[in-house]
Amino acid sequence: MSTESIAWPSATAESRSFVDRLHDWIATVDHKRLGLLYIAYALVFLLIGGIEAILMRIQLIRPHNNFVSPQVFNRLFTMHGTTMIFFVVMPVMFGFANYLVPLMIGARDMAFPRLNAFSFWMTAFGGLLLYFSLVGANGLYGAGNAPDVGWFAYAPLTSQTFSLGHSTDFWTLALLVSGFGSIGTAINIIATILCMRCSGMTLSKMPLFAWLNLIMAGLVILAVSPLTAAQIMLLIDRYLGGHFFDTQAGGSAVIWMHFFWVFGHPEVYVLVIPAFAFASEIIPVFSRKPIFGYPVMVGATVAIGFISMSVWAHHMFTVGMSPAANTFFVISTMAIAVPTGIKIFNWLATMWGGKIEFKTPMLFCIAFLFQFLIAGLTGVMQAAAPFDWQLGNSYFVVAHFHYVIVGGILFTLFAAFYYWFPKMSGKMYSETLGKLHFWLFLIGFHLTFDFMHIPGLLGMPRRIYTYEPGRGWDTWNFIVTIGVFFQAAGILVFLGNLLWSYFRGKSAGSDPWDAWTLEWSTNSPPPAYNFYTIPTVQSRRPLWDLKHPDDPDWKYE
Amino acid sequence: MSTTSLTLPPREVEWSPSRGRVGMGALIAAEAAIFTIFVVAYLFYVGKSLSGPMPREVLSPPIFFTVCLLSSSLTIHFAARALRRGNVRSFGAWWLLTITLGGLFLYGTASEWHRLIYEKGLTISTNLFGTTYYSLVGLHGFHVVVGLVCLSTVMAFTLFGEVKQAHAERIDVLSLYWHFVDAVWIVVFAVVYVIGR
Numbered sequence: 001m002s003t004e005s006i007a008w009p010s011a012t013a014e015s016r017s018f019v020d021r022l023h024d025w026i027a028t029v030d031h032k033r034l035g036l037l038y039i040a041y042a043l044v045f046l047l048i049g050g051i052e053a054i055l056m057r058i059q060l061i062r063p064h065n066n067f068v069s070p071q072v073f074n075r076l077f078t079m080h081g082t083t084m085i086f087f088v089v090m091p092v093m094f095g096f097a098n099y100l101v102p103l104m105i106g107a108r109d110m111a112f113p114r115l116n117a118f119s120f121w122m123t124a125f126g127g128l129l130l131y132f133s134l135v136g137a138n139g140l141y142g143a144g145n146a147p148d149v150g151w152f153a154y155a156p157l158t159s160q161t162f163s164l165g166h167s168t169d170f171w172t173l174a175l176l177v178s179g180f181g182s183i184g185t186a187i188n189i190i191a192t193i194l195c196m197r198c199s200g201m202t203l204s205k206m207p208l209f210a211w212l213n214l215i216m217a218g219l220v221i222l223a224v225s226p227l228t229a230a231q232i233m234l235l236i237d238r239y240l241g242g243h244f245f246d247t248q249a250g251g252s253a254v255i256w257m258h259f260f261w262v263f264g265h266p267e268v269y270v271l272v273i274p275a276f277a278f279a280s281e282i283i284p285v286f287s288r289k290p291i292f293g294y295p296v297m298v299g300a301t302v303a304i305g306f307i308s309m310s311v312w313a314h315h316m317f318t319v320g321m322s323p324a325a326n327t328f329f330v331i332s333t334m335a336i337a338v339p340t341g342i343k344i345f346n347w348l349a350t351m352w353g354g355k356i357e358f359k360t361p362m363l364f365c366i367a368f369l370f371q372f373l374i375a376g377l378t379g380v381m382q383a384a385a386p387f388d389w390q391l392g393n394s395y396f397v398v399a400h401f402h403y404v405i406v407g408g409i410l411f412t413l414f415a416a417f418y419y420w421f422p423k424m425s426g427k428m429y430s431e432t433l434g435k436l437h438f439w440l441f442l443i444g445f446h447l448t449f450d451f452m453h454i455p456g457l458l459g460m461p462r463r464i465y466t467y468e469p470g471r472g473w474d475t476w477n478f479i480v481t482i483g484v485f486f487q488a489a490g491i492l493v494f495l496g497n498l499l500w501s502y503f504r505g506k507s508a509g510s511d512p513w514d515a516w517t518l519e520w521s522t523n524s525p526p527p528a529y530n531f532y533t534i535p536t537v538q539s540r541r542p543l544w545d546l547k548h549p550d551d552p553d554w555k556y557e
Numbered sequence: 558m559s560t561t562s563l564t565l566p567p568r569e570v571e572w573s574p575s576r577g578r579v580g581m582g583a584l585i586a587a588e589a590a591i592f593t594i595f596v597v598a599y600l601f602y603v604g605k606s607l608s609g610p611m612p613r614e615v616l617s618p619p620i621f622f623t624v625c626l627l628s629s630s631l632t633i634h635f636a637a638r639a640l641r642r643g644n645v646r647s648f649g650a651w652w653l654l655t656i657t658l659g660g661l662f663l664y665g666t667a668s669e670w671h672r673l674i675y676e677k678g679l680t681i682s683t684n685l686f687g688t689t690y691y692s693l694v695g696l697h698g699f700h701v702v703v704g705l706v707c708l709s710t711v712m713a714f715t716l717f718g719e720v721k722q723a724h725a726e727r728i729d730v731l732s733l734y735w736h737f738v739d740a741v742w743i744v745v746f747a748v749v750y751v752i753g754r
Contacts, residue, residue, distance in 0.1 A: 111579075194574060195574055195576035197573075221587045222586070225591045236681065241681065241682030242692065250602070250605045250685045251602070262594075
């Protein structure tokens with residue numbers, strides 16, 4: 001490609017001063033740079049949220065430990081949850097969507113580049129606002145700093161009476177602000193995918209990655225907006241003396257739960273559908289087979305999107321709803337396991353009979369398949385309301401959703417990092433360090449979250465800062481904490497690998513995996529304009545067609 | 558925008574909706590979800606106030622101002638149609654009428670609130686009715702204000718002669734938002750002044 005003839009700023013980046021380059025990044029509207037900003041931002045918060053988790057696990061390593069005070073422990077689990085959901089996983093998913101969707105559909109940028117930059121900075125400042133509470137939340141009361149109401153902030157704990165100072169306000173405002181950013185990005189993703197596809201790329205020829213991100217964006221629109229509304233109500237209660245969640249004036253604490261989980265459960269699918277998207281791109285490439293059951297994959301994801309809007313109250317079985325409501329949410333929650341199971345079978349069928357290459361991204365994807373299956377099975381267990389009455393609010397629940405978020409989402413995220421790192425940086429990562437990361441993290445993950453189920457079954461409630469010895473929880477908590485250090489070591493190897501490979505790695509070339517989607521047809525890293533000429537597509541695997549003109553896919557699709 | 562400044566060879570596209578319309582449609586979906594939560598809260602709390610004043614005692618349906626707002630949907634439609642046909646003067650007249658009708662509606666809300674606060678003693682913290690009423694009607698009023706700011710910006714450009722037939726698509730997209738604001742009012746009106754009273 002004759003890209004040399006055009007002098008783009010990036011070509012002369014080396015000669016520009018640091019301030020100029022910084023300005024380029026801050027004022028950028030380029031989807032790739034914004035994608036990288038999202039990802040870098042999320043990695044910083046991953047470290048912060050991870051340190052919070054480590055501190056909590058050190059506190060719980062033995063009974064009657066005095067590592068942190070109860071007050072600090074409350075702040076730690078609140079900040080850990082809020083950070084990981086809103087400022088790690090969501091931004092990193094938006095980052096990958098931003099970077100990859102235009103490249104995969106053969107576009108030169110997102111539909112609204114400036115809205116894109118606006119959304120990123122809203123999210124970024126939302127995160128800063130949350131952590132500014134450490135400085136600014138004391139208020140005149142001298143009350144605690146960081147938010148300590150739990151990540152779902154049930155009423156009436158959030159009322160002025162019980163949350164003095166400004167910590168809860170920082171929590172509310174941070175989520176409100178980053179929520180606007182999320183909605184902006186979701187609008188952008190939808191408009192990009194529906195309006196910016198290259199010639200020949202009909203909806204049925206789009207990479208699954210684009211399809212799944214389209215559905216994720218739709219869910220963001222429908223899920224984050226209720227959260228925004230609920231946060232506005234909470235602000236009205238706290239600052240204007242409203243009574244939405246004020247039970248003494250006839251308000252209802254339960255309606256906050258409904259509003260929060262109307263957001264909260266689709267949110268799980270907002271996080272996991274992009275993870276499915278990664279797996280759906282990576283597994284076929286390393287199995288050397290096209291994805292099995294493309295239309296079924298799309299249909300199953302759409303079904304998940306729909307059903308996920310009607311399962312929220314399974315978070316509330318222990319609240320005491322009517323038998324009719326309990327029954328409805330039991331059935332809908334169990335129903336959502338069906339399309340999810342279909343997807344797992346599709347990925348397995350993609351691997352079946354394939355020539356599997358056990359590169360680091362594939363290792364993470366295979367681990368994801370097993371772990372996500374177990375996470376789904378404990379989910380079905382808890383979907384049964386009577387079982388949930390026994391285990392609600394216990395460490396079994398904590399183990400279950402960490403199995404989803406770490407074992408499912410984080411594992412595919414690592415796969416995505418290794419898979420697209422050569423495209424984003426132009427350098428190849430170290431396979432040795434990648435495998436070391438995989439094994440360290442796999443061992444740590446299973447030590448922590450497999451054994452975490454057991455104290456839950458034995459009755460250990462979540463969010464307690466310490467516990468009595470001799471309840472049979474001691475050994476399990478010890479093992480769980482030991483696992484955390486393996487995970488932390490894995491993360492350090494991962495970050496070291498990224499940095500080392502960026503500066504010292506071998507050049508990757510434009511298509512190191514012999515892959516089939518359009519992002520691999522342009523340079524690594526791609527030029528600012530992505531494609532010298534806008535590509536034309538005839539099948540779901542345009543690069544396969546290009547590489548095998550004698551046996552193109554479009555003959556069979 | 559960076560994507561449109563490059564001259565591309567003409568490409569055949571099967572079916573490609575305008576990104577402005579899709580973007581606005583997605584925004585409207587998000588806004589609708591926000592309003593849904595406020596409407597649900599309003600309906601859930603109907604009749605649950607522990608103290609007065611109650612809706613039946615203080616609310617009367619603002620029929621005239623509702624007619625104003627709903628007819629502004631019609632006038633903005635005529636404005637957009639005029640611009641599509643290249644008639645900028647007619648566009649400006651209809652547009653100004655739209656802004657006037659929207660402004661009248663806001664005046665209606667303001668005078669109703671003034672009456673409720675100073676004569677009936679109902680504020681957002683008085684009781685549950687006050688909380689839900691002011692937040693739902695206020696949320697809608699906020700959207701009317703945003704709409705009026707956008708419409709007035711276009712009006713200013715029109716007066717300076719900057720609005721051309723080529724902008725018809727953008728005006729259409731903006732008018733979608735205004736139609737949405739009007740449509741939401743039908744729901745708010747039904748909930749607050751019919752069901753909730």
